[in-house]
Amino acid sequence: MNQLRRAFLKNAGSVGAVAAAIATGLLNPVTVFAAAWNSLAFTTKDLPGALKNAGYDGAAESSDIMIKAPDIAENGAVVPVAATSNIPGTTSMAIFIDKNPAPMIADFQFMNGAEPYIATRVKMAKTSLVRVAVKAGGKNYIASREVKVTIGGCGG
Amino acid sequence: MSMNRREFMQILAAAAASGFALNSRAALSAGNAASFYELPPFGNVSLLHITDCHAQLLPIYFREPNVNIGLGHSMNRPPHLVGEKLLKYFGIKPGTPEAYAFTYLDFDNAARTYGKVGGFAHLATLIKKIRASRPGSLLLDGGDTWQGSATALWTKGQDMVDAGKLLGVDVMTGHWEFTLGADRVKHVVDNDFKGKIDFVAQNIKTSDFGDPVFPSYVMKQINGIPVAIIGQAFPYTPIANPRYMTPDWTFGIQDDNMQLVVNEARAKGAQVVVLLSHNGMDVDLKMATRVTGIDAILGGHTHDGVPVPSIVKNAGGQTLVSNAGSNGKFLGVIDFDVRGGKVMDIKYKLLPVFANLIEPDAEMSSLISKVRAPYEAKLAEKLAITEGTLYRRGNFNGTFDQLILDALMEVKGADAAFSPGFRWGTSLLPGEAITMEHVMDQTAITYPYTTLTEMTGTTIKAIMEDVCDNLFNADPYMQQGGDMVRVGGISYTCDLRQTIGKRINNMMLNGKALDPNKKYKVAGWAPVGEGATGEPIWDVVSGYLRDKKTITPRKLNLPKLIGVENNAGIA
Numbered sequence: 001m002n003q004l005r006r007a008f009l010k011n012a013g014s015v016g017a018v019a020a021a022i023a024t025g026l027l028n029p030v031t032v033f034a035a036a037w038n039s040l041a042f043t044t045k046d047l048p049g050a051l052k053n054a055g056y057d058g059a060a061e062s063s064d065i066m067i068k069a070p071d072i073a074e075n076g077a078v079v080p081v082a083a084t085s086n087i088p089g090t091t092s093m094a095i096f097i098d099k100n101p102a103p104m105i106a107d108f109q110f111m112n113g114a115e116p117y118i119a120t121r122v123k124m125a126k127t128s129l130v131r132v133a134v135k136a137g138g139k140n141y142i143a144s145r146e147v148k149v150t151i152g153g154c155g156g
Numbered sequence: 157m158s159m160n161r162r163e164f165m166q167i168l169a170a171a172a173a174s175g176f177a178l179n180s181r182a183a184l185s186a187g188n189a190a191s192f193y194e195l196p197p198f199g200n201v202s203l204l205h206i207t208d209c210h211a212q213l214l215p216i217y218f219r220e221p222n223v224n225i226g227l228g229h230s231m232n233r234p235p236h237l238v239g240e241k242l243l244k245y246f247g248i249k250p251g252t253p254e255a256y257a258f259t260y261l262d263f264d265n266a267a268r269t270y271g272k273v274g275g276f277a278h279l280a281t282l283i284k285k286i287r288a289s290r291p292g293s294l295l296l297d298g299g300d301t302w303q304g305s306a307t308a309l310w311t312k313g314q315d316m317v318d319a320g321k322l323l324g325v326d327v328m329t330g331h332w333e334f335t336l337g338a339d340r341v342k343h344v345v346d347n348d349f350k351g352k353i354d355f356v357a358q359n360i361k362t363s364d365f366g367d368p369v370f371p372s373y374v375m376k377q378i379n380g381i382p383v384a385i386i387g388q389a390f391p392y393t394p395i396a397n398p399r400y401m402t403p404d405w406t407f408g409i410q411d412d413n414m415q416l417v418v419n420e421a422r423a424k425g426a427q428v429v430v431l432l433s434h435n436g437m438d439v440d441l442k443m444a445t446r447v448t449g450i451d452a453i454l455g456g457h458t459h460d461g462v463p464v465p466s467i468v469k470n471a472g473g474q475t476l477v478s479n480a481g482s483n484g485k486f487l488g489v490i491d492f493d494v495r496g497g498k499v500m501d502i503k504y505k506l507l508p509v510f511a512n513l514i515e516p517d518a519e520m521s522s523l524i525s526k527v528r529a530p531y532e533a534k535l536a537e538k539l540a541i542t543e544g545t546l547y548r549r550g551n552f553n554g555t556f557d558q559l560i561l562d563a564l565m566e567v568k569g570a571d572a573a574f575s576p577g578f579r580w581g582t583s584l585l586p587g588e589a590i591t592m593e594h595v596m597d598q599t600a601i602t603y604p605y606t607t608l609t610e611m612t613g614t615t616i617k618a619i620m621e622d623v624c625d626n627l628f629n630a631d632p633y634m635q636q637g638g639d640m641v642r643v644g645g646i647s648y649t650c651d652l653r654q655t656i657g658k659r660i661n662n663m664m665l666n667g668k669a670l671d672p673n674k675k676y677k678v679a680g681w682a683p684v685g686e687g688a689t690g691e692p693i694w695d696v697v698s699g700y701l702r703d704k705k706t707i708t709p710r711k712l713n714l715p716k717l718i719g720v721e722n723n724a725g726i727a
Contacts, residue, residue, distance in 0.1 A: 074399065152395045153623075
C-alpha cells in the first residue's frame, strides 16, 4: 500500500500533487497570497514582541492545543512540528520558538470549516520551548512544548 | 586461573559447610550443579529475554558499576543502586554468586572464584533447559546484538545474525544494529530473518511520509493464548549514533503511537501485551506511567541487571518493568498465569549465566569456532599485560576508558581527550594479557575515527554540559541512556543539583583554570558527523599498548561530585 502510494507520488510528481491539493480547495492560492505578509512579526527578535506584532498577545494557556514534536530533535535543521487545535471556531494557528533569532515561524489561516491541523518542519539552533498560538472566537490561546537540541554522540 | 565446574562446586560446598555467607539456593546448588538453574514452571505463557549482549559470543568478565546515580524521582530506586546498597535493597547476601553477578563488590576475587559469565554456547544450553520446562515459550532479543566485538564488526554482524538464529530468537528489536546502516539491517530482516525472526519497532518511521519501516508488533499464539510482542527501538539512535547510517528513518519515543499500538493489539484479541524495549530503564519506567495496557516491559539499553522488576501503577492498572543487564551475563525469564483472558499473576527471574555452571552447547560452540577461525590469530595477539583491573561501566569513568584517554593524549600530543560514555566493553583482571580482541571489545564500531580538534575552553565546557544533561536531565525522556563523556587531562566538579550549563565547574588543566577563550588541542573518537576521517581508535590504542608492554593501574580522572549525599547510586 505504502509502496504503491510512494510510486504514485513519484510518478505524479510534486507539481501534480500540489495541483491536486489546490483542486480540493485545501489550499486557496488567491487567499494565501492575498494575505498581507506581516514582515514586522516575522522579524521581531523577542517572543513577547513577536506575539504582539502577529496579533497573538494576551493569549491564555490552553490544554486544547495539541503539539506533536520530538522530545529531542534528531536534526535541528528540520524539526517536525504538528499541532491540532480543539478550540471551536479556530481561525488561525501560529508557531513560535522562543530561542530562535526571530521566534515567529509561521502563521496559518483557516477557511470556514477547515480542520485546524498544521504540520511543518522548523529550524532550531538550541533547546527551546515550541509554542503554538491560536485565534478562535476573537480570543487568543497558546500552548507550549520543549524540544531539546543536543550535539549528539556518546549514547550507550 | 579460573576454576572448572567441579572446583567451583567444591568451593561452594566448602563455604556452605563452614557457615560462610552463602544463601540456601547456592548451597543447594553445591550439591547439585543443575539445581542452580532449576526454575519451576509457572503459568501458561513464558518468555525468555536477552538484551545488549554486544556480540559477546564467548564467556567474559563484566564488572558492574560502582557509580550509577539517580536523581529526583529516580534517586535510591532501581536501577540506581550499586554495591552493598543494591544487595540490601534486593535482599542478596554478600559473598554469593548473585552478589558477584549484580554488583562490582570484591570484583577481582569474586571473578577468580566464580569465573566468567555469559557466552552463547552456555546461554544456548540454559535456554534449551528453561524452554524444555516451558512448552511454547518464546525467546526475545532486545537488541545491541550485532555490535561490540571484532568478529561482529568484521562480518557486518553476520556472526551474530547466525548465532541469534541458532539460539532460537523469535522476536527482536534494535539499536547498535542500525550503525551497520539501514540497508544492512533491512537485508538481514528481509532475508536471514525471513520466516524465522520477527524484527519489530513501533517507533521507526520513514522521514518522508511517516510510514512504518518494521511491523510495530507481532501476535503470537502461546498455548492457545494470543500474546502481542511490541518492539521499541532505541529512540535516540540518530542522535547518539551517526544519523547518516539511517538517513531516511526517524525514531523518537512516540508514546502516543505506542498507546495506539497497544489498543490495536488488545482489540485484536491479545490477552498478554509485552513491550520488548530498548528505551533504557528510566524511560521505560516513565513510559509505564503514561501508556496503559502493557503487562510487562522487557527492557535493555542501560545495561542494568535488575534482580527484581519494578511495578508501575498507571490509569489502566499496572506494568512490570525489568532490565536484563548486558554482555550475555543474564537470561530473563517471565512467566504469566493467564486465565479467563486476563493475566492473573506474573513471575520474573533474572538468571546470571555462570559459564562454569553450564555445559556449552555443542552446536553453538561449533558455530562460534567456525566464525572465529579466520580471525583467531589476529584476535589473540597479546599487546600488553595489565597490572590493574580494567573495566568500563560507571557514570563518569572506567579504567579501560582512562587507558583509552591516556593513549589518545600521548599518541595525538593532545592537551585533553574525550572518550564516549559507552556502556558496553568487557572487563579484565589484574595480571591478564590485553589482547587485540579486548581492545576491539571496547572500540568495535563502524565510525572508529580518531580526531584532534582545537577547541576553546567555552566549547569544551559546552560539550561536557550537553553530554551531562543527556545523563542527568530531570526528565527521563530527555536522557539518552549512555554515561558521561570520559574526560582526560581536565579536572572538574559536577554539581548534580544544577541544570544544563551550570553543572560543570572549576575546570582545570595542568593546575590552571581552563581559559574560556584559549584554544586547546582535544583528542577524541567516534564522531557522529558525516565525512569524518582519522586513524581508527583500535590502532591508536593497540599501538600504545605494544609500546608500553605493561599497563600500570590507571588513575581515574573523576569529577568531584556535588549533590550526591545519601545517594545509593554511588558507592
